[in-house]
Each structure stands twice: as C-alpha cells, then as structure tokens.
Amino acid sequence: MSLRIYSAQRILTMNPTLPEATHIAVRDGRVLGVGPLDELQDLGEYTLDERFAGKVILPGFVEGHSHALEGVLWEYAYAGYFPRQDPAGHTWPGLTDIASLQNHLRRQIAELPAAAPLIAWGFDPIYFPDRRLDRNDLDAIDAERPIVVIHANLHMMTVNGAMLRQSGLEARAEIEGVMTFGDGEPNGELREMAAMFAIFDTLGIDLFDRGSEPETLVRYAKIAQRHGVTTLTDLYNPLSETGVESMLATCARADVPMRLAPAMSALTYTAEVGIERVVDCRESSTDKLHFGLVKLMTDGSIQGYTARLNWPGYHDGKPNGMWNAEPERLTDIVQRYHQAGLQLHIHTNGDEAVDLMLDAIESAQELWPRPDHRHTLQHCQIINQAQMKRAARLGVCLNMFANHLYYWGDIHRERTLGFERSQRLEPLASADRLGIPIAAHCDAPVTPLSPLFTAWCTVARQTASGKTLGAHEALDVARALKLITLDAAYTLKLDDRIGSLEVGKFADMAILDEDPRDVPLEQLPHLHVAATMVGGIVFDND
Structure with missing residues (x-):
C-alpha cells in the first residue's frame, strides 16, 4: 500500500x-x-x-x-422510555406510560405472522413508579401469542401468561427470579439469567450467540x-x-x-x-478480532433492584438484589481464570459485589501473583473511597458506566440510593486521583452507542432532569476524551496497538x-x- x-x-x-x-x-x-x-x-x-x-x-x-446485542435487538420492537434512533436513522418515540406501551405493542403484533412471538426490548420499569408491568398487562394485548418484553438493563424481562405456560415457569414459582403476585402465582416478571434463559430456551433463541x-x-x-x-x-x-x-x-x-x-x-x-x-480461541486472534477476554456476571442492576448493595441497602427499603451465581462459585471462577493467566471483566454494579470481587482478586493475587493482570471491574456505580484505594493497591482497572448519570441519576437520587450515595455515582475523578486505570462506557444496547455522549456525562454529570450529581467527581473534556480512547484500550490490553x-x-x-x-x-x-x-x-x- x-x-x-x-x-x-x-x-x-x-x-x-x-x-x-x-x-x-x-x-x-x-x-x-x-x-x-x-x-x-x-x-x-x-x-x-x-x-x-x-x-x-x-x-x-x-x-x-x-x-453485539446492539446489532441484534433492532430486529425486534423498541419499547423504551427515552426516544431512540435506530440504525436506519428513524427515531422511535419514548413510551412513558403502560397504555402507550400496550398500543405500541399492538401495532407491532399486527405486522407479525399469526403464531409468531412478540419480542420487545428497552422497557424500563423504574420509570413507572405507580405499579409494575405484569402478565395481565401483556395478556390484554394478546393472551394466546407469547409476548416477551426485555427490560433496558438486560437483567430482567416481563412475559405474558402464554409465555409462562409454554416455558413451564407457570408452575415453577419457587425458582429464584420468578416473581409472583401476593397469592404466589407468577406475575410475569423474571429477574436475572437463570429465569430469563428458560424463556430463550423455549423460544429457541440465544440472543447473545446471535x-x-x-x-x-x-x-x-x-x-x-x-x-x-x-x-x-x-x-x-x-x-x-x-x-x-x-x-x-x-x-x-x-x-x-x-x-x-x-x-x-x-x-x-x-x-x-x-x-x-x-485459550484455544486466543490462538485465532487477528488484527481485527481479539480473543482472550472473560466476562463474569456477579449481581444485577441498581435501577432493576437486582444489584447487591451493602448496608443500608436500597434507599426506599426494597429487598437486596440477586447474585447470578453463588458467591463461593464467583470467587472460585476468579481464582481459576486468574491462575490461568486470563483477564477478567467483572460486572459489579452494587458495592457489595465490588467487595466480593476485590476479596476474590486479592486472594488470587496472593496465591498466584501477576503484576499486570488488568482485571477490570465494570460499571461499579457506587464504589466507595475505601474500595477504590483497595482497587489501586491490587492493580484493578475500573470501567465506569458514566451514562447512568443521565439515564438513572434522578431515580437513584430519589428512590434507590438517596442523596449521599448518588453523589458518588461513577466516581471517576476520585479514581483518577488515586492513579487507578479508568475508562468510561455506554453498555450498548442498555444506552445508545455514542462515546461523545459518554464523555459529556463524565464532565457535566447531569441527570435527565438537568440536575448535577457529584460535581467533585467531574472531569474536564481533555481527560474525558482519553477515557474513550487510550484508557479504554488499556483496559482491553490493546493499548500497544490502538487508542x-x-x-x-x-x-x-x-x-x-x-x-x-x-x-x-x-x-x-x-x-x-x-x-x-x-x-x-x-x-x-x-
């Protein structure tokens, strides 16, 4: 050339x-x-x-x-609270009440074959404080056709009665993550991977493999x-x-x-x-395809009430969240992959999940010291100062979900976290002062793929209502640009070739x-x- x-x-x-x-x-x-x-x-x-x-x-x-679900989900109906542009450039309006959601889904059903399931995505129940979407709301749209509404956080879904029956979950209210009405009957809301995978298995769809x-x-x-x-x-x-x-x-x-x-x-x-x-896949890596990373899911999402929080828990008194596997198994996974020389990217939304994973990394480092492991905690929404100092000592990277500030900052301030903890949402400036390798991300399709918006979130720290959260954690624009270029490359162990x-x-x-x-x-x-x-x-x- x-x-x-x-x-x-x-x-x-x-x-x-x-x-x-x-x-x-x-x-x-x-x-x-x-x-x-x-x-x-x-x-x-x-x-x-x-x-x-x-x-x-x-x-x-x-x-x-x-x-890559960002490339999958647009084949299905968007049902989010905020307006969103699809890959063709069309902007879909936000659905701000359940009646609007139902009408939107009815229009989508009209375009489907007779027995085809309806799958929608992007619904965010945290913005509907009066009541939760349930199977009855979806049965009112169509009681015979399976309906699946995937929540924006990708950790939950709501399905109708037909889908519960087909999946066998109608009679499995004892399974963790199958939520119920007061009488013990499944209400259609399913939380975290074990319950949701029963739906995907029934439909013969593996969204992640797609x-x-x-x-x-x-x-x-x-x-x-x-x-x-x-x-x-x-x-x-x-x-x-x-x-x-x-x-x-x-x-x-x-x-x-x-x-x-x-x-x-x-x-x-x-x-x-x-x-x-x-390890086998890593041998096939090319200039444009990099294998070798491992993702570990610990807890869920704060706005979905499935994240694991330390005392005092959720500000509005809701029960603590869920683990995606037993803490002992999560710890064992960290130790085994660390010993194998692989890099872990670990989902930790709640501060209890952060504690568990820092414990696991510390014990792994004691047994099998690795000076440049670059294990990265992902999201770490409300990681505190003591945890960040510990992360710095352990050589842990933090990749923070800065877009949370805009999309859920108001909700966290008012309902899930309260005033003080909402000020330390995505505490990037503190982590930077401690010398921790940091980056910022969008978690698409949870929020739209737009790094300049993510950079703006780290600087402005504004919520959707225009309030500022944690002004002392704001970065300047030059620093924010590094988060979405060289710093992000560092967390992927690719900073020697990109960024x-x-x-x-x-x-x-x-x-x-x-x-x-x-x-x-x-x-x-x-x-x-x-x-x-x-x-x-x-x-x-x-």
Missing part, C-alpha cells in the same frame, strides 16, 4: 510525547509518522490527502463495554462507524464454534469498519471448559468537524463525526 499523508486542522493524538499535530502518515493500515508535513517528507514518496484539512482527527473511539451472526456484526459495526467507534467489545459472548467462525469471517472483511474484542461469558461453562475455550495515534499503531481515526475541547459543553454530545477510519480505510458518514 502506498504512503498517504493526511492533513487536518488539528490532530489530537492522545500521545503525551506529541499531543497535537497537523499531519499523519499512513501506510499498510498503520501510522508511519505524525507531525508537521515538512518533518514527514523523509518517509518516502507520498500522496497528500487534504480531504480532512478543515477537520479535527482523534484516535478511533474505543468502546470498552458494549454488546450477536456473532454476520448481519448482526455488520449492523453493529455500521452503528459504531457513525459515532467514530473503531474498536468494539462484546462483553457476553458464548464463543460457540459457529459464532467464532462467523466473527473471524466477518471481521476479516475490509468493508466491516470495526475491530472486535469479544469476552467469553464465564458462567456459560465450567471453569475447566471455559479456560480451554478462551492513540503514534508510529506503529493501527491507523484508526475519528474525524470530527470541530475540536471537542473548544465547543460549548452542551454541544459535545452532538459533534458530527464526518468520517471514521479503520486500518487506513476511510468510511464517510456524510
């Missing part, structure tokens, strides 16, 4: 040695040089490309915690492209044989604008089988109309990404 030098109004490299430049040289899909044009001319014969001369170039954004299908991956990549994301994760992938083959073939395509880092779901396998699976623009790294770039540091803060989430480059290939977004 010939040498091409791109000019820009400004290049923000995320390389502390050379933070800004005006030109970047690309050859064979990698960065060959960065600097002023007269300093790059000794690299050889080149083509000067000035299409971005008036733009600002950043490293391609790295989404350190998202799911995340590896070619059409899903292409859709996922195209959504990312519009937002300047060049590296995506899929942090709950079964790594099935067919799924791995599909990911290898799809990511190898030059027209698919993404690098992908799937993390195997540890609870899917015994530790022995899972370790062998990850900054410097010699030898992949030529992955987000080309913006303006410098994010110069625009008014309220404009940051709306900056236009003119183009996205992956391995030197330009994908225009206009």
Whole structure:
C-alpha cells in the first residue's frame, strides 16, 4: 500500500510525547509518522490527502463495554422510555406510560405472522413508579401469542401468561427470579439469567450467540462507524464454534469498519471448559478480532433492584438484589481464570459485589501473583473511597458506566440510593486521583452507542432532569476524551496497538468537524463525526 499523508486542522493524538499535530502518515493500515508535513517528507514518496484539512482527527473511539446485542435487538420492537434512533436513522418515540406501551405493542403484533412471538426490548420499569408491568398487562394485548418484553438493563424481562405456560415457569414459582403476585402465582416478571434463559430456551433463541451472526456484526459495526467507534467489545459472548467462525469471517472483511474484542461469558461453562475455550480461541486472534477476554456476571442492576448493595441497602427499603451465581462459585471462577493467566471483566454494579470481587482478586493475587493482570471491574456505580484505594493497591482497572448519570441519576437520587450515595455515582475523578486505570462506557444496547455522549456525562454529570450529581467527581473534556480512547484500550490490553495515534499503531481515526475541547459543553454530545477510519480505510458518514 502506498504512503498517504493526511492533513487536518488539528490532530489530537492522545500521545503525551506529541499531543497535537497537523499531519499523519499512513501506510499498510498503520501510522508511519505524525507531525508537521515538512518533518514527514523523509518517509518516502507520498500522496497528500487534504480531504480532512478543515477537520479535527482523534484516535478511533474505543468502546470498552458494549454488546453485539446492539446489532441484534433492532430486529425486534423498541419499547423504551427515552426516544431512540435506530440504525436506519428513524427515531422511535419514548413510551412513558403502560397504555402507550400496550398500543405500541399492538401495532407491532399486527405486522407479525399469526403464531409468531412478540419480542420487545428497552422497557424500563423504574420509570413507572405507580405499579409494575405484569402478565395481565401483556395478556390484554394478546393472551394466546407469547409476548416477551426485555427490560433496558438486560437483567430482567416481563412475559405474558402464554409465555409462562409454554416455558413451564407457570408452575415453577419457587425458582429464584420468578416473581409472583401476593397469592404466589407468577406475575410475569423474571429477574436475572437463570429465569430469563428458560424463556430463550423455549423460544429457541440465544440472543447473545446471535450477536456473532454476520448481519448482526455488520449492523453493529455500521452503528459504531457513525459515532467514530473503531474498536468494539462484546462483553457476553458464548464463543460457540459457529459464532467464532462467523466473527473471524466477518471481521476479516475490509468493508466491516470495526475491530472486535469479544469476552467469553464465564458462567456459560465450567471453569475447566471455559479456560480451554478462551485459550484455544486466543490462538485465532487477528488484527481485527481479539480473543482472550472473560466476562463474569456477579449481581444485577441498581435501577432493576437486582444489584447487591451493602448496608443500608436500597434507599426506599426494597429487598437486596440477586447474585447470578453463588458467591463461593464467583470467587472460585476468579481464582481459576486468574491462575490461568486470563483477564477478567467483572460486572459489579452494587458495592457489595465490588467487595466480593476485590476479596476474590486479592486472594488470587496472593496465591498466584501477576503484576499486570488488568482485571477490570465494570460499571461499579457506587464504589466507595475505601474500595477504590483497595482497587489501586491490587492493580484493578475500573470501567465506569458514566451514562447512568443521565439515564438513572434522578431515580437513584430519589428512590434507590438517596442523596449521599448518588453523589458518588461513577466516581471517576476520585479514581483518577488515586492513579487507578479508568475508562468510561455506554453498555450498548442498555444506552445508545455514542462515546461523545459518554464523555459529556463524565464532565457535566447531569441527570435527565438537568440536575448535577457529584460535581467533585467531574472531569474536564481533555481527560474525558482519553477515557474513550487510550484508557479504554488499556483496559482491553490493546493499548500497544490502538487508542492513540503514534508510529506503529493501527491507523484508526475519528474525524470530527470541530475540536471537542473548544465547543460549548452542551454541544459535545452532538459533534458530527464526518468520517471514521479503520486500518487506513476511510468510511464517510456524510
């Protein structure tokens, strides 16, 4: 491939040695040089490309915690509280009451074959404080057709009577996660993986494995492209044989604008089988597909009341949440994967889950010391100061779900956490002061894939109602940009090849109309990404 030098109004490299430049040289899909044009001319014969001369170039954004479900779920009906844009650019309105939800689902049913189940997603019961959605609400839409409404947090769902009967859960109220009416009859709400998988098994659908299908991956990549994301994760992938083959073939395509880092779901396998699976897949890694990560689910979500909280628990007195496996098993998994030399990405929403996992990592480190394990706690919404100091000592990374501040900050302040704990939602500034490797993420499809919005959340710390939570935990824009580039790459152990623009790294770039540091803060989430480059290939977004 010939040498091409791109000019820009400004290049923000995320390389502390050379933070800004005006030109970047690309050859064979990698960065060959960065600097002023007269300093790059000794690299050889080149083509000067000035299409971005008036733009600002950043490293391609790295989404350190998202799911390929973002590419799957748009095949089903969106039923969320907030308006949301689909991959085709159509904005679906938010559904703010149960009657609106029912009418929307009736319209979706009218387009389905006679016996086909209706699957919807994005519903958020926390915004319906008067009562919970239940089977009767869905039976009123259609009592014969199975109906499944997946909640926004992906840890819960509500199904109708037909679905309960078909799955056998109608008569299994004793199963943890099968919620009931006062008379003990299942009310249609199912919490966490064990109960929900009974539904997916009945329907013959594995949504997480579907995340590896070619059409899903292409859709996922195209959504990312519009937002300047060049590296995506899929942090709950079964790594099935067919799924791995599909990911290898799809990511190898030059027209698919993404690098992908799937993390195997540890609870899917015994530790022995899972370790062998990850190690085998790791040998197949390519420049665009990185195997080797492991995802461990501990608790659920705070807004879903399934996260595990330390005393005093939920602010409004609701019962404590659920573990996705027994704490002893979770600890054993950490120790086994750590001993095997693998990197864990651990879902910890509640501070009790954080304690359990820090205990597990500390015991694993004592038995099998590893100086650069980079185990990463994901979400860690209300991690406290003592826990962060311990995480720093243990070499743990924290990837915080900053979008929580906007989408659920008001709910946490008023109902789930109260005033003081809501101030330490996503305490990024404190973690940064302690020298902990940090990143921020969107957890798509839980919230939309948009790194500049995520960056805005870390700076503004505003809720949907416009309130500010935890002003002392706010970052500045320059620091926020590093969270969604080089810092996120670090948590994936990919910072040697992506996350900054410097010699030898992949030529992955987000080309913006303006410098994010110069625009008014309220404009940051709306900056236009003119183009996205992956391995030197330009994908225009206009």
